[in-house]
Amino acid sequence: MHQGHLNEDFARKSAELEKKLREYRSAAQKYHALFQQFPFGITISDENGGILETNVVAEELLGILKEEHESKSINPEDWNIIRPDGSPMPLEEWAAVVALRENRVVSKVMGVVGQDGAAAWFNVAAAPLHLKGYGVVITYHNITDKIQTEQALKDSEKRFQMFFENAPLGYQSLDENGCFIQVNQTWLQILGYAREEVIGRPFSDFLHPDWKEHFKENFPRFKAIGEILGVEFYMRKKDGAFILVSFNGKIGKDAKGDFKQTHCILQDITEQKRTQDALEKRLLALTRPMENPEDVQLQDLFSIKDLQNFQDQFSAAMQVASVITTPAGEPVTTPSNFTRLCSDLIRSTEIGRANCYKSDAILGAHHQNGPFVRPCLSGGLWDAGASITVGGKHLANWLIGQVRDETQTEEGIRAYARTIGADEEECAKAFWETPSMKVEAFQRIADLLYTFANTLSDMAFQNLQQARFIGERKQAEEAIKRHQSLHSKLVANIGDVIVIIDQEGVNRYKSANIEKHFGWKPEDVVGKSTWDNVHPEDIEEAKEFFLNLAREPDKTGVLECRYRRKDGAFRWIEFTGVSLFHDPDINGILGNYHDITERKEAEKSLRESEARFKALHNASFGGIAIHDKGVILDCNKGLSDISGYSAEELIGMDGLLLIAEQSRDLVMGNILAGYEKPYEAMGVRKNGEEFPIRLEARNIPYQGKQVRVVEFRDITESKAAEAEREKLQSQLLQAQKMESVGRLAGGVAHDFNNMLSVIIGHAEMAMDEMDPANPIFADLSEIFSAAQRSADITRQLLAFARKQTIAPKVLDLNHTVEGMLKMLRRLIGEDIDLVWAPHNNLWAVNMDPTQIDQILANLCVNARDAIDGVGKIVIETSKVSITDSPDKDSEARPGDYVVLAISDDGKGMDFQTQEKLFEPFFSTKDVDKGTGLGLAMVYGIVKQNKGFITVQSEVGQGATFKIHLPKHTAPVARAPKKSAEAPAAKGHEMILVVEDEPAILNMARLMLEQLGYKILAANSPSQAIQLAKDPPGEIRLVITDVIMPNMNGRELEERLRMMHPNIKTLFMSGYTANVIAQHGVLDKEIRFLKKPFTKKILAARVREALDGSD
Structure with a gap:
């Protein structure tokens, strides 16, 4: 009986084992098929560089047999590898060697020189294999055609540059302000200038004085129309002589379709013009009646x-x-x-x-x-x-x-x-x-x-x-056009999702990352028709593509179509496939999906933008009037629309009645002078409304006599747009200036805080070891204080730049302000009355409480400085809901806000001061009375917290600053009461300290050892990983810098947790650069030590980290 059960159990387990073996063999066969038929070459090596295995594609790409390939090693004796510039590539630069040495994925362009001396170029990617006995896996595909194409393009560009500089016609390019960006050598020879005398200068500097204003008026028109043909200007040569030049040109646009620069060719037609004038004079003399001898x-x-x-x-x-x-x-x-x-x-x-x-x-x-x-x-x-x-x-x-x-x-x-x-x-x-x-x-x-x-x-x-x-x-001379061909670069890739599709269009394989990109799990789509998820409008084209691809073995092709996500949305994909129906393991089309939705949307937007532009251009027209001696003979509907008169009323009317009184002398003078260039004046409508117009007139034959045709163009909108453009340009310049300082602040904060950390730390440790009566103690104290003040300035810069690292909490603003009142009263002095007016039932806000302290301190100090003698400062809170669409000049957006207002009855500010109020380093105080960063910091804090700030002030009427902070719905977290300063906490645990700055690493090690901890010090993430592999005891905590070369602190933490799952982490930095914080806001679970820090702060943070729970 018992033996029977054993037999049954053995049989059942044998069957299960046999099933698993079949599944394993099937998976191995599929892996082997994928490995061999993958469209890229693949090589796998061991830890010493010996080549273990290669696929068939590698044999084809490198031109050597598989057996010969697998007998080689990754070393210079077996391979002749060169850099893209043709120089030998040393072994330490090879992708596989770098990947193995630095334990990361490496991608490089490498040339392989064959026995015939010819180089084949490959895009090589190497990744370490964390498996025993294995080193790296290397994939590569042939980009020789691409490299040769790029070299041919460089040669072509070189030839083009030679032709460009020595072309028979001059070339010039102007920026949006009409200043020179580029000229060719012919241009310089025509006008006699050196290149450095031209680039960056306005084009109008080189024009005849009579033509400068004409250019300034018509350059915007050129930018709007996009093309000029046969425009003539008199230009000044370096020797002072004037020559007549003819221009033909077009504008260049950027990727968004906006104006970028002009492209113009010019030709000196001075002699040609003289010859033409002489010829025309002769022709005129000979073709007119010659009754009077003096006529000819x-x-x-x-x-x-x-x-x-x-x-x-x-x-x-x-x-x-x-x-x-x-x-x-x-x-x-x-x-x-x-x-x-x-x-x-x-x-x-x-x-x-x-x-x-x-x-x-x-x-x-x-x-x-x-x-x-x-x-x-x-x-x-x-x-x-x-x-x-x-x-x-x-x-x-x-x-x-x-x-x-x-x-x-x-x-x-x-x-x-x-x-x-x-x-x-x-x-x-x-x-x-x-x-x-x-x-x-x-x-x-x-x-x-x-x-x-x-x-x-x-x-x-x-x-x-x-x-x-x-x-x-006679025909008009054709304008010479210069077109520089743009060569697109083909970037081969294996795509985002690997697929196998059989003859019937059924999915046989989908890689696991299809869920990441399209929401489907592989089992959702494998075994089902591909056409189920292709957009109905694209199915026929896709089927035809697959049929054509299937007809020829190893044929490759690319298709663009829309593919449905699991949530029903369609995404544009680029499918790249190869026909492998002849392979029994694949028996289908092997390919990859690459998401190109963003590119398609950009192309659609561009087409729509061009269509809108063409429609607007084609629909635009002005009023046209034909008049004789001032009387309108004929007009178009556009003139009726502009003037408000009907066509019947306009015909027979004195044309000057359409001109405002203030412009009639100007217009009449231009009529008498025969002026034919565009100019601006003021028009008047039938209802008496005056409006700006642009006039342009020409004399033409009409019904057997010479009359004057005048184009009236209402430029009210363009004038308003020009004013708005100037305003936006001013705002853009201001924003760029503020952003520049912001980038500067973020850029220097990391290194500057590192230096301050060393100064503060060593000063503090020196003072701890010294009798306060020692004369040097006072000097060290001054150094310590100065370094802390420097840290405050850095913090203010980061706050302005919105890169300050913060830890927001849900706050009751009233409670937070009340906690500051005592300190604020000491800050502003006894002569100024501080009034606190809180609003009941205030909404909560989500904000770092230290930022509220910074805002209150800066605004109250500024209010104090604005008051001469006795005065009053009022701090009040309120709440407001903004529902209407905000004014375009305002930073406010609809929503619920908690308002913190600080008012004073001081001397107030004029408009010019308010315009520059939040600029960094702008101050109305004496040079030694402030840094000019206070209000810039306040502005940065408010913007970092998605709020906005308004200012109301007049000279002699005081000022009111209102800080609007978004409402937060979570319950308020009461801040714990601050306890008296305790001595630095000590311990005995083992701590791994990682810092790439040697001075800080040494200082932190000394501080922690003085506190009783066992310290492992590493000056790089790679050294830290090595120390963590075999530590002399249990590592309880790692203290790591955030910003380090090759690997940041967050990535290091993840690597260390793989070896020590229970290890705790304390990050330290003077600037986190979004590694552990998004836009300066710390993740909730992050423990953070801000540089520069003191020994006491370090001790407290270390203890909190060790004693806290994950």
Whole structure:
């Protein structure tokens, strides 16, 4: 009977064991499948770096067989590892070595150089394995393409920078205030400045004075519109000269869609403009009617420089004098090859010069049958001429001559010299100096001139026709645009949730952290269809994605869709998967979910923002009026909306009636001057209301005549917005200034309190060992007091910065204030009456009582200092409920508040003082009478406790500060009565002290040893862990600094509790940085010792920690 039971029991246990073995083998197979088919390489090593196991992906990534891989170790002899910069990576920097040494997860980019010398790049992650015989597990995936892409991007950026600096066009970038951020080398060369003379300066500094105001008015418009094309400015070069430049540009925006900077290219078009103006002048001259000769000049059609050059060459070749004159005979070019007889003698006399001009006019007249050759009316030498005529208009005479033949005689010249009053002898000598030529030869030269003059006239007419054709077909020059391509970086990751999905879409595996991200436990979804939790709108796309992925083994893909959480909410995920249906252990798609909801929401917000902007831009318009001599001929509906008049009333109205009286002179002056730039004035509506407007006018052809079109734009809202923007900018600057001091306070508090701890501690221990009668005792006492005052200043800074470490309690504010009254009366003196007016049935508040003490002390001292002689200070409490929406300028928010008010009848404050009241270091007291931190500290305390503060004051009328603290619903905790100071508590327990500052560590050790404790001292968390592994006795308490390198105090406590579950912890710090406190508020279970501390405080906190219960 008994043997039968044993057999049954043995059979049952054997069956259970067999079942567990099957489950173990199944789990092992699944683990092995996951390990081998995981899309990343995996290597597992022992404690000495020997490689124990690798997966198939590692074999593919590293290009070595699995057996060869597992025969290697983690050492430089087996691997050639390099840093991202290409230099060798020493062993101590390898991810696996660091992870094993520092007992933490390490991630690094590492290059592996193969036997062919080529480097493959990997993102390597190593984590320590806390299992016997194991060292680290290493995962890595190939990022060689990413590294090469990044290098190519750097090379591209380098090439771009070279092109950017040496581009044929100038580039400039301005910030929101119109100041230079960047310019390229071409810009500097165009204007002649050095880069340091430009960056940071306003753009308007480089403009012509007449253009500065225009830029200031239109820069905001550019920022709003987002683009400018062909805008022209006159800019000042470094040498003082002005050049005309053309701008094309766009604005750049930040990730939120807000203005960031401008991007503009500029081109020096000074010469181009001059050429264009000359061409337009010529075209205008040639295309307008030419009834009056003075309307068209030769230089409008030809380059005088070119004509002069040809004239000089013609005269030299033909040995004749030559000049081009107006039809009246006045020279246009400089005479070429003129003889002394003509230029120096005959033309030097009034009669001779007049006769020359008369002769030139006759010779240059247009003759259809050939050139006119005849003796000159002034001297008788042979001359000839031809006209330059374009489009039937006689523009100039081209004259040659001053040659003689046998028909001219010396006697004739002498006689003419006497007639005109010239020197007869000199004229006779000069006559024989003139070239001699037979008249037949001169006639041939005249014929050649005639032919050339006619050809020149025909060419000018043809050029005119061509210019007209070009003018009709002329197109605006395309603006040069600069676009810098942005390259996105692909960051491979294994996602948040690992999944396996089979051919039917059924979940076969979900990692445990699916509950963290989506609320489902694995057993809730494993065995069920994936499509059950995919958003209905995404199911078809998701199914198609899975089908495509399943068709090809090892194919990878990425899908974005919405996935349902357990609570019903949908989250956007990015699914990255690999097809492993050919693997019998996986038989499905292995992938991961990555939550991208925030990114999707940001993209949606951006799209909505852009849509709102486009809608607002497209819907915006102003009023438009067309008027002739002030009378409105036509208008749009916008003008009716702005003015309040109907379109029927506006047409025929004097446009000045839409302008306020104060602006009519300005507008009228701009109309008369033809001013065409935008400017601001005051308009007036039909109902008499005056409002700001922006006007811009242009002259246009309308119904056969020139009229003026005017755009009226109501800028009431933009003016208000501008005022509001200036106000918000002021508030932002103030907030930034306050935040800067706050960051400074938090930053220095930790180190400064460490130094004060050493000073206070050693001063106190020295005084404990010294006779008070010793002269040095007084010096030590002064050091001790000064250090404590310094600690108070640090505490005030932290309070202002809202980084003071506090321990809130539920308080009855009346009870707390009453406990301070006696001390406050001593503080303000006998001449000032302190009145206490508590409110009955006051709500509770949740606050550190020491902060109430700080607020009362600071406000009462300030009230005392504001009273000259005898006065009164009133402290009162009340409660208030705020239900209405708060004013936008107020910090108040709806809710129930307990109010603590402190009033005085002192000298009060003006508005300017109240504006700066809570700024740190602002004080109206003498330099040696205060730090300027008191009210800043009060403000910081109130904000840290989610309250707000108001101030009411006028000069001579005193001041009232009202502190509003949120109501708390929990019951009030009465503070225990303070007992008389007791001697420092002692003990004998073993304490582990951890502090990275050697001076504080040594001081704390000395203090505790003097109190009788056994001390283990560690200067780092890693040393503390080593000491805790094998202590010489039971460690009852660990005292640890909060802020330390590599591991903070909270993390150290968790590690120590794994080894010593009953160990107690006392944290110490001068600044907790949210490690054990959230926004400065201590967690309830935290024991905390604030630096700097005295020996007595240390003794008390240690005793409380040891005797307290967890």
